[in-house]
Amino acid sequence: MSLQNPEVARSWSCVLFDLDGTLTDSAPGITHSLQQTFAEIGRPIHSEDELLAYVGPPLATTLREREDFTEAEALQALEVYRGFAEESDLVDNAVFPGVIGLLQTLKADGVPVALATSKPLSRARRVLDHFKLTDYFTFIGGASEDESRADKAEVVAYALAGLVEQGVDVSRPVMVGDRFYDVEGANANDVPTIMVEWGYGSPAEAKGAIAVVHSVDQLRSLLVGQAVAA
Template sequence: MSLHESPTGSEVVRSWSCVLFDLDGTLTDSAPGITRSLERMFEAIGRPVHSEDELMAYVGPPLVTTLRAREDFTAAEADHALAVYRGFAEESDLVDNAVFPGILGLLQSLQADGVPTATATSKPTGRARRILDHFGLTEYLTFVGGASDDETRAEKAEVIAYTLAELEKLGVDTSRPVMVGDRFYDVEGASANDVPTIMVEWGYGSPAEAKGAMAVVHSVDQLRSLLLGQALAA
């Protein structure tokens, strides 16, 4: 579904009580750092290094889940690989990463309009906050939601539920939330919490991953208009 389409054929315009953002591929272009850290991780643990295209499949979902699903790792081996990866990612999170153009202005606009915002990322909360602090984005967010360091909260549905609960504790109206992401994990996780999703085309997902999304946007300007309930000229 495009920005201007709805099941009834009318424009998609909403008034959201809060907005949840994915981090990797939505707010920041982190793929170069993630894939580089993955290459170093596989080398360090003595495993074959995958191609760049294969490594891109690891960008987005919880890493430990992907390792168990795509590799012949035991749970203990996956946990060890995750620890090795995080050691390399400490540097790449900040060096091989960048905020997508227009994102800072979008967060500033939402804050100025009084729309509460939060991240709902599969990255551990501490790492997510470190990245957001580094790029000067934290001050424009109401809450930083992420996975737990011990992976007990890792799946996107769990992260979204946690983030909404924490927003409620802060007095935020969570009756009309919307998720903004770039992968089908975002759509599935949001759907599990009865939250609609807006997919962004500048991220790492394929067009097929937008199935089930409420809308798809190809620019930050389109996203801003949809989030602030402003219709764009066709």
């Protein structure tokens, strides 16, 4: 465990979680759906390793930045992708080991939990429902279907507002994610971030995070104060 800030040990009033690469190992389904999408629209097909960079940020934005798509081309590709992802979201996906136990611990300790993902809200809900995770969340925040709300900072703000509407104290929130998009989006809302190493980001993406953990047990110790075995 790497700590960048002693405040990491404080008591959190609520926890925000990213989805892809943090709670679920969704990369196989996402990269395969992207390969199908590029084949369908007649674009060069990238390897799965190359497509890992697409996991996390809003897809339309990534297509414009990495593939030089126009706005119209990106939205068209997004619609094609969603058709393929409808199945892969559930079939080529899995909850990371230990995550369910962590969510159970947070719920038992009365710590409110929100989802803050750039995945469209309807798909995020479908994934949580499929893996029976929905009941652990006080609020589920995601991108809007038209991606007018897709930037991580916007999603984090949306999740915080949703928690407030539920009567949750958001004075000491913390974000848990695996990409620098999570760190940047949380920091834009004055929310500290704990990075998980089991996701799809590189070590360099942890810049600005208050801690980096390589196991769910380490993450649990920072969220609820339970000791980690040596």
